[in-house]
Amino acid sequence: MPNFIMSYLGSTVTPGEAGSQFWALIYVLIIFAGVSVAVICMNWIERKALAHFQIRLGPMRVGPHGLLQPFADALKLMLKEDIIPAEADQFVFWVAPLIGLLAAFTVYTVIPFGPSQAVSDMNIGILFMLGVSSLGVLGIVVSGWASNSHYPLIGALRSSAQMVSYEVAMGLAVVSAVLMTSLNASGTGTLSMIGIVQAQQQQGVWFIFKFFPLGFLAFVIFAIAMVAETNRAPFDMAEAESELTAGYHTEYSGLRWSLFMLAEYAAMIAVSSIAVTLWLGGWMRPFPNLLHAPAWDFIFSLFPGLTFGGLAAIAMIGAARMPAHSFFRIQRIGLAVFAALLAFSALLLLVIAIAGRSADTSVAARFREGIDYVYWFVLKVAVFMYLFIWYRATWPRYRFDQLMRIGWKVMLPISLGVLLLTAIVGVILP
Amino acid sequence: MNPALNSALSINSGMAPVATPWFFYALAGMAVLSGVFVITRRNAVHAALALIITLLSVAGLYLMLYAPFVAGVQIIVYAGGIMVLFLFVIMLVNIERSSKERAFNRMWPVGLAAAGALMVLFASAIVKGSHINDMFRDRLMPLPESTNTQQIASLLYGEAGRMGQYTFAFEIASLLLLVAILGAVIMTKKKI
Amino acid sequence: MVPITTLHYLVVAAALFVLGAIGVLTRRNVVIVLMSIELILNAVNLNLVAFSRMWGNLHGQIFAIFIVVDAAAEAAAGLGILIAFFRNKETVNIDEIDLLKW
Numbered sequence: 001m002p003n004f005i006m007s008y009l010g011s012t013v014t015p016g017e018a019g020s021q022f023w024a025l026i027y028v029l030i031i032f033a034g035v036s037v038a039v040i041c042m043n044w045i046e047r048k049a050l051a052h053f054q055i056r057l058g059p060m061r062v063g064p065h066g067l068l069q070p071f072a073d074a075l076k077l078m079l080k081e082d083i084i085p086a087e088a089d090q091f092v093f094w095v096a097p098l099i100g101l102l103a104a105f106t107v108y109t110v111i112p113f114g115p116s117q118a119v120s121d122m123n124i125g126i127l128f129m130l131g132v133s134s135l136g137v138l139g140i141v142v143s144g145w146a147s148n149s150h151y152p153l154i155g156a157l158r159s160s161a162q163m164v165s166y167e168v169a170m171g172l173a174v175v176s177a178v179l180m181t182s183l184n185a186s187g188t189g190t191l192s193m194i195g196i197v198q199a200q201q202q203q204g205v206w207f208i209f210k211f212f213p214l215g216f217l218a219f220v221i222f223a224i225a226m227v228a229e230t231n232r233a234p235f236d237m238a239e240a241e242s243e244l245t246a247g248y249h250t251e252y253s254g255l256r257w258s259l260f261m262l263a264e265y266a267a268m269i270a271v272s273s274i275a276v277t278l279w280l281g282g283w284m285r286p287f288p289n290l291l292h293a294p295a296w297d298f299i300f301s302l303f304p305g306l307t308f309g310g311l312a313a314i315a316m317i318g319a320a321r322m323p324a325h326s327f328f329r330i331q332r333i334g335l336a337v338f339a340a341l342l343a344f345s346a347l348l349l350l351v352i353a354i355a356g357r358s359a360d361t362s363v364a365a366r367f368r369e370g371i372d373y374v375y376w377f378v379l380k381v382a383v384f385m386y387l388f389i390w391y392r393a394t395w396p397r398y399r400f401d402q403l404m405r406i407g408w409k410v411m412l413p414i415s416l417g418v419l420l421l422t423a424i425v426g427v428i429l430p
Numbered sequence: 431m432n433p434a435l436n437s438a439l440s441i442n443s444g445m446a447p448v449a450t451p452w453f454f455y456a457l458a459g460m461a462v463l464s465g466v467f468v469i470t471r472r473n474a475v476h477a478a479l480a481l482i483i484t485l486l487s488v489a490g491l492y493l494m495l496y497a498p499f500v501a502g503v504q505i506i507v508y509a510g511g512i513m514v515l516f517l518f519v520i521m522l523v524n525i526e527r528s529s530k531e532r533a534f535n536r537m538w539p540v541g542l543a544a545a546g547a548l549m550v551l552f553a554s555a556i557v558k559g560s561h562i563n564d565m566f567r568d569r570l571m572p573l574p575e576s577t578n579t580q581q582i583a584s585l586l587y588g589e590a591g592r593m594g595q596y597t598f599a600f601e602i603a604s605l606l607l608l609v610a611i612l613g614a615v616i617m618t619k620k621k622i
Numbered sequence: 623m624v625p626i627t628t629l630h631y632l633v634v635a636a637a638l639f640v641l642g643a644i645g646v647l648t649r650r651n652v653v654i655v656l657m658s659i660e661l662i663l664n665a666v667n668l669n670l671v672a673f674s675r676m677w678g679n680l681h682g683q684i685f686a687i688f689i690v691v692d693a694a695a696e697a698a699a700g701l702g703i704l705i706a707f708f709r710n711k712e713t714v715n716i717d718e719i720d721l722l723k724w
Contacts, residue, residue, distance in 0.1 A: 092475065124579065127502035134510030138482065141517045145475055153521060160518045164511065171506075188580055454626045458634040465638050465661055469645035474653045481657050484638070488664050491631065492686075495675045500667075500686050507690050512660070512697045519701045520653055523708045534648045535717045541647025548643050552636040560629055581680050582687070596684055603691045610695035614702035620709075 014118045014194075027119045031108045039265040040070040046389050053393035064335035065318060080254035085147060088251065092146035097256050100139030100263035106132045107270040112194045114283045114373030125193035126174060129274055130167075133229070136267055137163040140231070140238060140248050143260070147251035155247030158400060159238035162228055165407040166235075170225035172415035173218040176422040177278040180207050180215065183426055197282035204289045208279040211429070214422050219279040221415045223387075226271040228407070230264060233392035237400050272384035273377075280380050283373035294357075301353040301368055304375040308346035315339035454494060461487035472533045474520045478513060485509050499579045631672035639665035650715045652707075656700045663693045 015023035044059070044066065051058025059066025084093055110125045112118040122128055137160055144156020181199035182189030190196060200206055208219045228235040239247030249260045276282060285300045319335040322328045349371065356368025398406075460483060467480035485508045492501035535541075588594030638661055645658025667686040674682025708714055 089473075089475070092479065095479075122498065124498045124502040127499070127506065131502055131505035131510055134506060134514075137510070137514055138517070141514065141521075142475065142479065145517070145521055157518065157521055160514050164514055164518075167510070191579055451626050454630065458630070461634060462637045462641070465641040468657055468661060469641055469649060469654070471654075474651055477654050477657055481660065484661065485664065488638075488668055491634070491668060492671055494626075495631070495671050497671045497674065497683050497686070500671055500683050500690075503687055503690055504667075507694055508660070508664075512694055515697055515701060516653065516657065519704060522705060523653070523714050531650070531715070533650060535650045538648040542644060545640055545644040545647055549636070549640045552640065556629065556632055556636065578680075578683075582683060585680055585684055586687075596688075599688065603688055606695050607691060610698045614698040617699075617702040617706040 014116050014121050017121055024119050028109070031111075031119070032105065035105070035108065035266055035269060036262070038269060039262055040074070042265050042268075042385055043070045043073070043261075045385075046392075049386070049389045050393050053390075064322075064331040064338070067334075067338065074258065077258040078255055082254040082256060083251075085149065085251050087148045089146040089148065092142055093251075094256075096139050096143035096146055097252070097259035097263065098139075099142065100136050101259050101266070103132055103135040103139065104263045104266035104270060107267075110193050111270070111273045112197060112277060112282055113377050114370055115194060115198070117283070117370055117373055118194065121192055121194045123190070123192050123195075126178065126191050126196065126274070126278070129193070129270070130171060130174060133267060133270055133274075134163070134167055136263065139260075139263065143252070144248040147248075149251055151244040151246075151250045152248045155238045155244050155250070159231060159248060162231075162235065162237060162400075162403060162407070165404060166225040166228040166411070169221055169407065169411040169415045170229065172412070172419050173222040173225065174274075174278060176214070176218045176415070176419045177207050179419070179422050179426060180210050193277050193282075197277055197284065200281050201284060201288060206279060206281040211422060211425050214418055214425065215279065217414065217418045218422070219275070221411055221418070222275055222279070224411065226275060227388070227391060228403070230268045230271055230388075232264075232268065232388055234395040234397050235403060236397060237403060242397075268385065268388055269381060272381045272388075275384060276377065276380040282380075283377045285372060285376045298353070298357045301357070301372050302350065304371055305346045305348075305350035305353055307375075307379075308342050308349060312339045312342035312346055315342055454491070457487045457490040457494070460484075461491070475517065478516050478520060481516075482509055482513050485513070497578065499582050628672050628676045631668060635665040635668040635672070637665075638662075638668065650717060652704050652714045652716050652719075653701075655716055656697065656704075659696065659700075660693060663689055663696075 015021075015027055047069065048058040048066065059069040062068045062072045084090060107129050109119040110122050110128055112121070141156045141160045144152040144154075144159070147153070178189055178191060178196070180189075180203075181196055184199065184202060190199065203210070207215045209215060227233075231238045236247075238244075239249065244250070249257055252260060281288075285303075287296075291300075315335055316339040319332050319339060322332040322335070352364070352368050352371060356364040356366075464480040464483040464487070468477045468484065471477040471480060485504060489501040489504040489509070492498075492504060584594060586594050586596050586600050588597055594600075642658045642661030642665060645661065646655055649655050649658065667689050670682040670686045670689070672682075674680060674686075704714065707719065711718070713719075
């Protein structure tokens, strides 16, 4: 058994490519657990960050600095009564959150966390991702209709119109990035997610910097469209609380409501991963070609451990700065234990980095590489997640006609122009 | 690939059967069953949901036929685009009235008879075609899955500076879409 | 287990086509009639892709893509007509759409 696991850790292909259902299942479970944990963390970070943006403290009571707040929330939502309105369409009301959740989680089968750290590498990867993530809108539309109530219906109508509009600009921006993958000797591009990242490595540049204004413009269009796709502020007309109470999930409560939240955050992570894969070099560390030496590999592989060490230090400082009153004794101990856990993971990661520093094909080296890939990918996605919170704290909500006007009259022409110019420059320049 | 992995997992890369009969029967059954729901449900939203399941199962059948690009297009355009449009329109036109009225028109026996005749025609075509001559061959030709998108592109757009076989048809299709967009806008806008 | 051949796909496509035809001929709701037309188009697409696999070339898949384009255009135009009609006559039933002019 250890031999079996070790042999897999040393492999260089995805489980889908190797045809191994068992490891594919393990990967799916790991990703499912990882995304759920990420959503929980995101919940806490969003509340704390929003609070600090507005000079508040945010959750402070449940656990030290509110660290256990997401768990308390989850417990509350699970124990809460699950109300189905009398006039609602029972079956559709029941199935709607599941549609959104399924769409959000199915996308993760093709997200490449590393050259072999993905469930499968489809050769229509990006097409599949766009298609499945666009299915998420069905859950929203159907939930709004099934509630049989005015506000959800208006939210659903807004959401469907908005998503269909922004999908066009989004798709065109993606196509211009896919066009860039074909700028190699053979002249054939790829739709596979892993292939796109490898193309960026071969060309020695992230696609955001390719043909300078063009790649950047396509990225900006995608970054705007993806906020609209996930119904987040400033494009959260579908759940505008000042106009529609809570939009499409007004009538939902308890566990079903939390499924909607889970789907929304999972979809946010998914679209951020698309952006990272297409324009920001996916799993690659900074300057993989320029600083290509075993020494550099080693230095960059220390980053995961150092990050966790930094987090541990922050938690430690927090524990030290707790007021010296006996009321805070348990909180102080809790935070210190949390810091110790973080420090332990940091130590573990550093040990792995040092053990696998030789650039051979031993299992430890492959394992270290895998951790590196996942770390850089997750770091880039985390930046996007922070941006989502930042947008929400900073910008006021659009009016619906303004939103449609920007989608059709600004974003669509710009993305078409970027696509055309990318094609022309790609033919002329190299 | 790592040889240790090969021995541990006994991988036969490329030789593994992608399309097992069970998948086919499950997908085909799902497609036909939800197709029945599409035409029998009184409620248009239920019918639309059933149609979405049919479309996704048909996309799965395309994958089994080594047509991944068509499957992707099916999911994006049909399930993500057209069906959202359908749901949007269903919500715009009220259906409270239609849920109380009868769902089928007065000529439904005639329609059913005509459809039955069509079914007999299909059945006879399939039976005759499979028995008398070699019309529907048993053997399936291998299609290269990994270069599917590339080959479709070279048929549509041509390669090495030559025009593709279907480039002109592709342009006509884009014109058709433009006409449809303009038509839809002109018909639905109250004041232009 | 019988291996899956082209014939299996043809049977599924024929079933979907007949279901779509029944929907078009018997239903009253225009939206469901349009959805039945989508069913018919899907049946045709399935046939084309199955034949493309049988002959080992991609022309069938190209035709399937063109039909998807056509289906999108048809849905947009059809639903546009439906909304324009609903605005005038407050109905979506196909047997009440019987006036040529008023």
